Amino acid sequence: MGQIFPRNxxxxxxxxxxxxxLLFVELVLILGVYFRSNYFRQINVAVEQPIAFxxxxxxxxxxxxxxxxxxxxxxxxxxxxxxTETCMTCHSQIKTNSTKIAPVVESYNTGEPIEWIxxxxxxxxxxxxxxxHVNKGIGCSECHGQINEMAVVWQxxxxxxxWCFDCHRNPEQYIRPRxxxxxxxxxxxxxxxxxxxxxxxxYGVASKEQLTNCSTCHR
Amino acid sequence: xxTLRSRRSLLARLVRYSWVGLLGMLLTACHTDMYNQAKLxxxxxxxxxxxxxxxxxxxxxxxxxxQDEVDTFLNTGxxxxxxxxxxxxxxxxxxxxxxxxxxxxxxxxxxxxxxLGQSAVAERGAIVPAxxxxxxxxxxxxxxxxxxxxxxxxxxxxTKDGYQSMFSYASRVKVEDRWAIAAYIRALxxxxxxxxxxxxxxxxxxxxx
Numbered sequence: 001m002g003q004i005f006p007r008n009x010x011x012x013x014x015x016x017x018x019x020x021x022l023l024f025v026e027l028v029l030i031l032g033v034y035f036r037s038n039y040f041r042q043i044n045v046a047v048e049q050p051i052a053f054x055x056x057x058x059x060x061x062x063x064x065x066x067x068x069x070x071x072x073x074x075x076x077x078x079x080x081x082x083x084t085e086t087c088m089t090c091h092s093q094i095k096t097n098s099t100k101i102a103p104v105v106e107s108y109n110t111g112e113p114i115e116w117i118x119x120x121x122x123x124x125x126x127x128x129x130x131x132x133h134v135n136k137g138i139g140c141s142e143c144h145g146q147i148n149e150m151a152v153v154w155q156x157x158x159x160x161x162x163w164c165f166d167c168h169r170n171p172e173q174y175i176r177p178r179x180x181x182x183x184x185x186x187x188x189x190x191x192x193x194x195x196x197x198x199x200x201x202x203y204g205v206a207s208k209e210q211l212t213n214c215s216t217c218h219r
Numbered sequence: 220x221x222t223l224r225s226r227r228s229l230l231a232r233l234v235r236y237s238w239v240g241l242l243g244m245l246l247t248a249c250h251t252d253m254y255n256q257a258k259l260x261x262x263x264x265x266x267x268x269x270x271x272x273x274x275x276x277x278x279x280x281x282x283x284x285x286q287d288e289v290d291t292f293l294n295t296g297x298x299x300x301x302x303x304x305x306x307x308x309x310x311x312x313x314x315x316x317x318x319x320x321x322x323x324x325x326x327x328x329x330x331x332x333x334x335l336g337q338s339a340v341a342e343r344g345a346i347v348p349a350x351x352x353x354x355x356x357x358x359x360x361x362x363x364x365x366x367x368x369x370x371x372x373x374x375x376x377x378t379k380d381g382y383q384s385m386f387s388y389a390s391r392v393k394v395e396d397r398w399a400i401a402a403y404i405r406a407l408x409x410x411x412x413x414x415x416x417x418x419x420x421x422x423x424x425x426x427x428x
Contacts, residue, residue, distance in 0.1 A: 062339050065324040071391045078261045089386040090328075094344030113272065124256040 041160070046152040047119045052100050059184065060148035066140055066182050073140075077129040081116055084108040119153050120144070126217055134182075136203050137175040138167070141184050148184035168211040172196030175205065294394060296362030296369070304360030308395075310402050318403030321396045325388060326404075334407045346384070351404055352411045364401035368392060 038044055058064045067073060069082035084107045091101050107114050120143075122128050134140070140147065145156030157163060167174045175196045180186045189195055199205075210216060259265055259273035268275070292298055293307040308314075323332065331338045334351035341348050349356060356363075369389045375381035392400070409417070418426060 062328075062343075064328055064340070067324045068328060081262065083390070085386065086391070090340060090344070090346070092383065092386070093346045094340070096344075118262075123254040124258065124260065125253050 036158075041155075041158050043155050043158060046150075046154045047117050048152060049116055050114055051103055051116075052152075054151045055147045055153060056149055056151045066147075073130045074134050075131055077127070077131065079130045084114065119155055120159060122159050125219075127219055128217065135178070136205055137178050137181060137199055139176050139181045139183065139186055141186065142167075142174055142176075146184050164217070165212065168216075169208060171205050171208075171211065172200050175199045175203070178203070293398075296365040302360045302362045302366060304362065306361060306398060306402060308398070314399050315403055315406055317396065318399035318401075318406075321392060322400050322403050322407075325392055326400060329385075333411070334404065348385075351408055357408050357412070361401050361405055364404050365397050368397045368400060 034040055058069075059066065069086050070079045071082070071086075073079035084104055087101075087104045088108050091104060095101055096105075103114060106112070143157055143159075145154075147153065172193060173196055174188075176186055176188065177199065205211075206216075261274060263273045264271050265273035267273075288294070292303070296302060326334075327338065329338055329341045329346055329348040330336055330351065331341075331348070336348040336350035338348070340346070367385065369387060371383055371387040372385040373381060374384045388397070415423065415426070
């Protein structure tokens with residue numbers, strides 16, 4: 001019986017050892033890139049809502065303050081979705097015949113809630129609190145981007161722990177005066193580090209040890 | 220000799236089964252139960268209730284723990300059913316600043332920043348917001364504004380073509396802030412009808428600067 005494999009099969013085997021290693025490294029890299037990709041994290045993906053509400057029109061053009069609708073953002077851990085009563089405060093008299101408003105009117109009359117689709121979410125083991133952030137000088141646009149320019153809202157930042165740490169380790173780089181928190185067009189000044197360090201002291205922002213403590217965000 | 224061989228075989232066995240530990244690492248990535256825990260967060264749907272809402276609407280007649288008595292001057296702006304030109308607590312610069320902030324968020328949308336009843340929103344529809352600088356509103360007691368913010372405004376005959384021209388803001392603005400806004404509206408009115416005599420003597424040279 002002759003040999004099954006020709007002599008040069010040895011080379012193939014040797015090469016395939018390296019190819020296998022390379023494939024393994026490649027797979028790890030591809031997985032790493034995939035889980036960090038905007039596709040996996042759903043960043044910059046506009047989320048269509050049941051009602052074509054435009055932040056760009058209401059906040060950007062008309063200048064309605066964030067807190068007019070998201071009343072609880074500076075009082076509670078949760079920034080509320082406005083009740084239909086809030087929508088109807090204006091829309092009982094403005095654009096009353098618009099088909100885009102019709103589902104809101106129906107919800108107001110029947111009491112059936114509108115099922116908005118959640119855009120920004122963190123896992124259940126993260127105890128994020130809106131009020132402490134806005135009251136200590138972290139602006140809306142810091143995490144949500146320029147909502148005033150979004151006709152349809154998308155997530156702009158990766159809501160992952162590493163990203164949270166960017167600020168929790170260096171709050172002075174991101175803090176702004178309280179009066180500018182709801183200013184969507186705020187641009188940090190050139191001397192942000194100096195201004196920020198003063199504001200961190202003035203607003204009594206917790207120490208970096210405390211800000212990076214597990215129990216600050218996890219219970 | 221005997222002991223040396225057994226030691227070698229132990230080492231060989233450890234090396235041979237070292238990959239079992241790697242399998243354990245694969246399992247860690249599959250745990251997602253902590254991401255969505257067996258608890259209901261704000262607005263999360265629930266199959267437990269018939270309407271699918273985890274956040275329950277308040278039962279009619281429920282009283283919030285620690286809630287004030289409803290029928291006080293602080294909560295109604297009225298004494299014996301009459302609006303009174305008085306604040307339930309002293310007016311300070313801090314209170315007016317708070318009033319200005321709250322006014323700018325909730326009121327200026329329609330009434331305008333200066334209270335002239337003109338704004339980008341009001342222009343878009345049939346809304347006719349009140350001008351705070353008309354004589355009628357300059358004469359009303361300060362609690363009138365508190366009362367309107369709390370209860371809203373109803374125009375026309377409810378049985379025919381009446382409609383709510385201004386909704387209640389009681390669910391959005393808390394009691395103290397409503398009073399702060401009322402005080403700030405008074406300050407706005409004063410600002411539009413001030414004379415040189417209202418300015419303290421030592422501040423007058425700053426005028427026109």
